[in-house]
Amino acid sequence: MKANIAENSTVNHAFLSDEAKQVRDALIKSGLETPMIDNGLTTEEKYQRIKTAFEDVVSTLGLDLTDDSLAETPHRIAKMYVKEIFSGLDYTQFPKITVIENKMNVDEMVKVSDISFTSTCEHHFVTIDGMAKVAYLPKNKIIGLSKINRIVRFFAQRPQVQERLTQQILVTLQALLETDNVAVSISAVHYCVKARGVMDASSSTQTTALGGLFKRSDKTRGEFLAQ
Ligand SMILES: Nc1nc2c(ncn2[C@@H]2O[C@H](COP(=O)(O)OP(=O)(O)OP(=O)(O)O)[C@@H](O)[C@H]2O)c(=O)[nH]1
Ligand SMILES: [Zn+2]
Known part of the structure; x- marks a missing residue:
């Protein structure tokens, strides 16, 4: 053994x-x-x-x-x-993060969709099966795309509640990218709801965390929330 x-x-x-x-x-x-x-x-x-x-x-x-x-x-x-x-x-x-100067002056939204992850519900220690969408409006910094997936995965590898996971990804990217203009949305199935307790096989939970313009501007928020 x-x-x-x-x-x-x-x-x-x-x-x-x-x-x-x-x-x-x-x-x-x-x-x-x-x-x-x-x-x-x-x-x-x-x-x-x-x-x-x-x-x-x-x-x-x-x-x-x-x-x-x-x-x-x-x-x-x-x-x-x-x-x-x-x-x-x-x-x-914590993943090695590659952040580069925004020399190409990108000022339109960068959005990564369908980031699949699994996490663990901290109340019951069973699986959360989720999908995240992350976007930001570049200021001085651009982040390597895969690093967004890695950040999602890092925080998913904790006992979690979905609301905190969503916010942790937001605050992490705000800190690393030196901008408030970040948005995170998560849709997840909680196996503590599906496989025990209320035994609901079909429900899913959506959570969103919006910073800066994503919160203030209907247009920016709409662009993020649209497919
Ligand atoms: N807000 C939130 N609640 C969660 C999350 N994951 C699990 N929960 C809920 O945490 C709650 C814990 O409630 P309790 O009444 O203490 O536990 P329980 O007796 O096992 O509850 P049931 O699941 O209703 O059987 C449940 O309603 C879960 O659905 C999450 O990510 N966010
Ligand atoms: Zn649970």
Whole structure:
């Protein structure tokens, strides 16, 4: 049985980029940071504790941890939490951001649609299956297009509520692009609504966060919200 996740492991005292610090500061300042406490645990220590906790959960459910199909489930869940679906809690995993000067003086809307992501509902720890649309009006800075998808993905890799996820992407891009003129819209299916509880198989939730001209100008907002 695997005893650790040391392979390909980045320990959390690794380098924090200037962009990661800038984004974290902007989220704290705006009150939009995910409620977190610094417990001082390394990635490896988090993995070990979660694995032990899930051994307890799985055996408490009455499942046989010596069965070869179940034996590694606590390991898999711990690895998945720390390295995959909750990796966005660790700012060392913030994507490398390429921002360039707007030398070509682009002043029309840049809009990226159909950014697919999955996240995890922080109330029930089950999947949120979503699609994001992000736009901005360039000022002095232009961002590499794939970096928008990566930012969406980074914040999706946290326990989330959809409203906060939407706002975190907005504030992050406002900070990195040095402009208020950013808009984010998300449509998502919550599996805590679909697969349990009220068991609604068809509903989806739309959230929108608008900054600057996207909020003030009907025309700009309309252009963003249109397909
Ligand atoms: N606003 C918001 N609510 C969410 C989100 N994800 C899940 N929820 C809701 O969080 C609420 C938690 O309500 P509780 O009554 O504490 O939990 P519960 O008893 O499991 O509720 P039910 O889902 O109605 O069975 C539920 O209404 C969920 O639908 C989200 O992203 N945003
Ligand atoms: Zn939920």
